[in-house]
Amino acid sequence: MNYHSMSADQLRETQSDLRKLYDALCAAGLSLDLTRGKPAPEQLDLSNGLLALPGDEYRDAAGTDTRNYGGIVGLPEIRQIFGELFAVDPDNLMALGNASLEVMHDLTVFSLLRGTVDSDRPWKDQKVKFLCPVPGYDRHFAITETYGIEMVPVPMLPDGPDVDACAALTADDPSIKGMWAVPTYSNPTGVTFSEEVTRRLLEMPAADDFRIYWDNAYAVHTLVEAPPTPLPILEMAAAAGHPNRVFVLGSTSKITFAGAGVSFFGASTENLDWFKKHLAIKTIGPDKVNQLRHIRFFGDADGVRAHMAKHREILAPKFRMVLDILDDRLADSKVAAWSEPEGGYFVNLDVIDGTARRVIELAKQAGIALTAAGSAFPYKQDPNDRNIRLAPTFPTTDDLAKAMDGVATCVLLAATESLLASSDS
Numbered sequence: 152m153n154y155h156s157m158s159a160d161q162l163r164e165t166q167s168d169l170r171k172l173y174d175a176l177c178a179a180g181l182s183l184d185l186t187r188g189k190p191a192p193e194q195l196d197l198s199n200g201l202l203a204l205p206g207d208e209y210r211d212a213a214g215t216d217t218r219n220y221g222g223i224v225g226l227p228e229i230r231q232i233f234g235e236l237f238a239v240d241p242d243n244l245m246a247l248g249n250a251s252l253e254v255m256h257d258l259t260v261f262s263l264l265r266g267t268v269d270s271d272r273p274w275k276d277q278k279v280k281f282l283c284p285v286p287g288y289d290r291h292f293a294i295t296e297t298y299g300i301e302m303v304p305v306p307m308l309p310d311g312p313d314v315d316a317c318a319a320l321t322a323d324d325p326s327i328k329g330m331w332a333v334p335t336y337s338n339p340t341g342v343t344f345s346e347e348v349t350r351r352l353l354e355m356p357a358a359d360d361f362r363i364y365w366d367n368a369y370a371v372h373t374l375v376e377a378p379p380t381p382l383p384i385l386e387m388a389a390a391a392g393h394p395n396r397v398f399v400l401g402s403t404s405k406i407t408f409a410g411a412g413v414s415f416f417g418a419s420t421e422n423l424d425w426f427k428k429h430l431a432i433k434t435i436g437p438d439k440v441n442q443l444r445h446i447r448f449f450g451d452a453d454g455v456r457a458h459m460a461k462h463r464e465i466l467a468p469k470f471r472m473v474l475d476i477l478d479d480r481l482a483d484s485k486v487a488a489w490s491e492p493e494g495g496y497f498v499n500l501d502v503i504d505g506t507a508r509r510v511i512e513l514a515k516q517a518g519i520a521l522t523a524a525g526s527a528f529p530y531k532q533d534p535n536d537r538n539i540r541l542a543p544t545f546p547t548t549d550d551l552a553k554a555m556d557g558v559a560t561c562v563l564l565a566a567t568e569s570l571l572a573s574s575d576s
């Protein structure tokens with residue numbers, strides 16, 4: 152029954168039933184974790200073939216001895232394979248170390264210390280703000296917060312960030328120098344940016360050194376038949392008259408081994424030359440042996456697609472189960488709404504305003520760890536205290552079922568508390 156149309160007595164009665172369920176949940180002594188979007192061990196097993204590669208054949212197709220120093224842009228074949236998947240010309244794509252987050256960090260620090268190719272002075276010598284579609288990825292926000300870059304939230308809509316809001320802000324304020332963006336199966340909303348929204352983000356008037364961090368972390372991570380066709384973002388940026396506006400990021404972290412994969416950076420030639428100049432101070436070159444391993448393991452872009460289909464076989468039933476439990480336990484009460492993602496790693500759960508923190512606390516007391524309240528917002532401030540990010544990939548199916556049922560109980564219990572409190576006042 153819809154909780155919003157219940158009388159106070161009905162709410163009290165429902166609450167006492169939920170209390171019993173919650174007490175039983177606490178008594179079960181669970182220790183479950185839905186906090187981070189990590190691949191499950193069975194997903195990592197899919198890439199165990201990498202562990203024996205590249206064997207004794209340590210030269211790539213061009214004859215490069217991958218054991219030695221050098222080659223700061225990465226091996227050509229890995230750039231070819233992932234260039235196709237990210238719709239970036241391999242000549243404009245670098246293959247780097249194990250973490251795209253590190254590249255995003257470095258891009259920010261280089262811009263702060265040295266300025267971009269279009270900056271009249273380093274960002275550190277001026278006020279700098281970034282647009283942050285919300286809810287978004289907490290580790291993006293951690294980079295900007297750490298370096299004193301002011302974060303300006305903009306709403307995420309079903310087809311991407313609210314581009315009218317973005318354009319109004321960038322047109323008026325030259326201190327807006329950057330924007331976080333996860334264009335495919337966004338973390339945590341699952342939203343994929345439409346071509347129209349993307350085109351407008353590329354065309355909108357903004358500071359010359361405004362940069363969109365186009366973090367395509369989930370480009371191929373589909374839960375349905377095929378991921379969306381990637382937009383040729385660098386070509387689109389050039390056509391829009393802003394060839395340097397976009398930094399493309401991606402990695403194999405959730406394709407092969409999270410922590411031992413390959414990351415990628417795509418950009419205009421001018422941006423790449425700038426990045427290489429600064430990067431060359433901190434490294435002589437990336438781990439090419441690991442890149443070669445990945446080349447041998449996949450063969451080509453279709454090899455990656457076939458591999459992602461195996462991830463999907465593991466993940467799709469988990470996501471289905473989460474959605475079924477949410478539907479069974481929460482649909483009638485009308486106290487929550489959630490995303491039904493076609494890819495990526497998260498389900499985005501919105502509860503009654505003012506109750507997310509309470510739900511997370513109740514779950515914690517019952518031994519279910521959820522991502523901290525407000526995590527998906529700049530400065531960890533969820534203005535409505537309503538958003539909870541669920542990460543269903545890592546737990547076993549059994550644990551996931553228990554955790555989700557427990558979360559649903561906490562959502563309902565917190566809802567009765569909040570509705571009773573407002574009926575009292």
Ligand code: PMP
Pocket residue numbers: 188249250251252253288333338366368401402403404409410414
């Ligand atoms: N970007 C997004 C949007 C992510 O969700 C993640 C992983 N959770 C990362 C980047 C991290 O990628 P990497 O392992 O390549 O640093």
